[in-house]
Amino acid sequence: MIGFPASLERLVQLFTRLPGIGRKSATRMALKLLTSPEAECAELAGAIMDARTRTIGCSICGGLTEDDPCAICSDARRDPSTVCVVERPSDILALERTGRFRGRYHVLGGLLSPLDGIGPENLRIDRLLDRLEGKTIAEIILALNPTAEGEATALYVARLLSQRGINVTKLASGLPVGGELDLADELTLGTALDERRAV
Amino acid sequence: MSPHAAQAVDVAAGVNTPAAGKRMWLRTLRLESFRNYGRLEVELDQGLNFFHGSNGSGKTSILEAVSYLAVARSLRGSSDTEVVKWGERGFGVGGEARCGETPLGIVLRFTRSEGKEVRVAGESLARLSDLVGVLRVAWFSPEDTWITKGGPAERRRLLDMTLCQLDSGYLTALANYRRTLRQRNEALLSWSPDEESDRIVDVWTERLVKYGSRVIATRLAFLPHFASCVSHTHSRISAVDELELGYRGTVLSAGGKEAAAHAEGDVEQAFREALGRISEDERRRGFTLLGPHRDDLEVRLNGRALRSFGSQGQHRTAAIALKLGQAAALDQNGQGVIVLLDDILSELDETRAGALVELTEEFGQALMTSTRRLPKGVLGRSTCFGVEAGEVVRE
Numbered sequence: 246m247i248g249f250p251a252s253l254e255r256l257v258q259l260f261t262r263l264p265g266i267g268r269k270s271a272t273r274m275a276l277k278l279l280t281s282p283e284a285e286c287a288e289l290a291g292a293i294m295d296a297r298t299r300t301i302g303c304s305i306c307g308g309l310t311e312d313d314p315c316a317i318c319s320d321a322r323r324d325p326s327t328v329c330v331v332e333r334p335s336d337i338l339a340l341e342r343t344g345r346f347r348g349r350y351h352v353l354g355g356l357l358s359p360l361d362g363i364g365p366e367n368l369r370i371d372r373l374l375d376r377l378e379g380k381t382i383a384e385i386i387l388a389l390n391p392t393a394e395g396e397a398t399a400l401y402v403a404r405l406l407s408q409r410g411i412n413v414t415k416l417a418s419g420l421p422v423g424g425e426l427d428l429a430d431e432l433t434l435g436t437a438l439d440e441r442r443a444v
Numbered sequence: 445m446s447p448h449a450a451q452a453v454d455v456a457a458g459v460n461t462p463a464a465g466k467r468m469w470l471r472t473l474r475l476e477s478f479r480n481y482g483r484l485e486v487e488l489d490q491g492l493n494f495f496h497g498s499n500g501s502g503k504t505s506i507l508e509a510v511s512y513l514a515v516a517r518s519l520r521g522s523s524d525t526e527v528v529k530w531g532e533r534g535f536g537v538g539g540e541a542r543c544g545e546t547p548l549g550i551v552l553r554f555t556r557s558e559g560k561e562v563r564v565a566g567e568s569l570a571r572l573s574d575l576v577g578v579l580r581v582a583w584f585s586p587e588d589t590w591i592t593k594g595g596p597a598e599r600r601r602l603l604d605m606t607l608c609q610l611d612s613g614y615l616t617a618l619a620n621y622r623r624t625l626r627q628r629n630e631a632l633l634s635w636s637p638d639e640e641s642d643r644i645v646d647v648w649t650e651r652l653v654k655y656g657s658r659v660i661a662t663r664l665a666f667l668p669h670f671a672s673c674v675s676h677t678h679s680r681i682s683a684v685d686e687l688e689l690g691y692r693g694t695v696l697s698a699g700g701k702e703a704a705a706h707a708e709g710d711v712e713q714a715f716r717e718a719l720g721r722i723s724e725d726e727r728r729r730g731f732t733l734l735g736p737h738r739d740d741l742e743v744r745l746n747g748r749a750l751r752s753f754g755s756q757g758q759h760r761t762a763a764i765a766l767k768l769g770q771a772a773a774l775d776q777n778g779q780g781v782i783v784l785l786d787d788i789l790s791e792l793d794e795t796r797a798g799a800l801v802e803l804t805e806e807f808g809q810a811l812m813t814s815t816r817r818l819p820k821g822v823l824g825r826s827t828c829f830g831v832e833a834g835e836v837v838r839e
Contacts, residue, residue, distance in 0.1 A: 359627050404643070
């Protein structure tokens with residue numbers, strides 16, 4: 246059987262290393278690039294390198310930025326006394342899209358996982374404590390995924406902060422907005438029932 | 445009375461009434477390029493359908509085909525490609541189910557290139573999992589005696605598989621519990637005598653308690669209902685022995701008859717305290733010593749632990765009762781369960797075999813295989829089929 250020419254094969258191989266890209270998609274992308282104008286290919290190659298070299302982690306919150314500190318950390322209108330703790334930089338984007346949060350963020354860069362050898366020292370927990378040192382903090386909001394690791398990490402951080410007398414909350418879980426009761430799965434509905442609140 | 449106890453009464457009544465009209469049953473079964481069958485169409489009856497023939501004649505394949513119509517896979521544990529007739533590219537299984545007078549066509553096709561496709565009433569299903577629940581089956585084979593003979597893991601699996609089908613919250617809690625358990629064991633293994641190490645272990649302990657208590661509380665709440673389904677089924681097969689179920693827990697235990705309603709908060713407290721008492725031991729040994737993953741569903745026969753003294757026949761009877769009891773417990777809306785019994789008569793005496801035949805008839809519909817014929821007296825109103833080298837003849 247005759248395969249692709251070596252250079253094309255290499256491109257396909259490199260694409261399959263990306264998340265969510267299988268052999269089929271990688272081949273389609275590579276073949277599309279072969280027939281694209283050379284300028285477009287150069288633009289893509291340049292954009293990849295550009296993004297790679299210019300994007301850094303904000304030295305305060307850990308979010309992605311080109312300028313340090315990032316736009317949120319340097320925005321004087323954003324409330325510094327409320328900090329929302331997230332796992333990954335992409336979580337900041339999700340929360341920003343809500344347009345509801347006017348505080349600052351802090352990226353942990355992962356979750357506690359003894360199985361993967363990830364302890365508190367591998368997360369940006371120290372940086373969070375440093376950040377809060379000597380400041381008046383009204384509330385720390387833990388916005389971590391409700392997985393086994395997310396819940397354990399939330400508990401660990403919450404205990405550390407409570408010791409320092411800081412008010413800690415976490416995101417509510419419950420019914421999706423606009424959803425109907427009889428369509429909600431039992432777990433979601435059960436949690437919503439457990440965590441009901443006064444009207 | 446707990447809600448489960450109320451259902452227990454319903455199920456028991458359901459089993460007592462002969463073949464209720466609204467039960468789902470399979471009227472015809474069609475096979476195409478399936479195992480050793482080129483093409484086969486069998487008309488089945490309500491009650492027991494008895495298939496006899498020599499080893500390798502194709503009896504079990506018929507039960508296997510029914511399992512494809514219910515769960516879109518082989519409950520015999522084979523892969524899809526294994527059941528394709530030699531030299532063919534795929535197979536097909538079809539059936540007409542009946543619920544009262546309403547017919548419902550189910551067709552499953554598999555080809556090596558395209559995979560599986562299922563049609564119910566002519567409509568192609570978007571996901572194979574959508575088929576689950578249309579036709580319910582329970583499969584029993586001789587290996588299932590490991591449920592009573594083997595270690596606690598076998599019985600926990602039976603309990604967990606039942607609860608996961610009834611309660612999706614249980615499924616999530618169990619998956620999170622297992623994950624948290626592995627994380628906690630790792631944390632215990634790398635524990636060193638300092639404050640930070642303790643803080644890490646404590647966090648995983650608290651999460652383990654949360655998920656584990658949901659698991660324990662659900663099992664305890666379900667036990668009376670399950671125990672009554674199983675004991676009832678058992679008493680129908682064996683008039684002499686009395687079977688009881690109990691939950692022998694590392695945190696909390698309960699007899700099968702007690703209404704074991706424990707609030708999740710109470711279980712949490714008991715679990716937390718129990719772990720607190722052994723915390724030094726756990727840190728020394730480096731793994732979690734108690735929790736729902738080490739609990740047992742105890743099967744007692746005439747007041748004694750079956751596992752340590754039961755005879756071959758007693759084990760088989762108890763295992764059948766557990767499996768059929770599970771089917772009854774899962775059949776909450778009374779839609780009926782098709783019971784598939786593969787070669788299970790070999791170790792039962794004639795009285796028990798006869799009682800089992802009678803019981804399966806009352807279950808709705810059952811398909812049973814055996815290498816030996818049964819006397820007419822034992823078979824009652826059952827329909828008999830002779831199976832030989834890819835041919836099925838109704839007798």
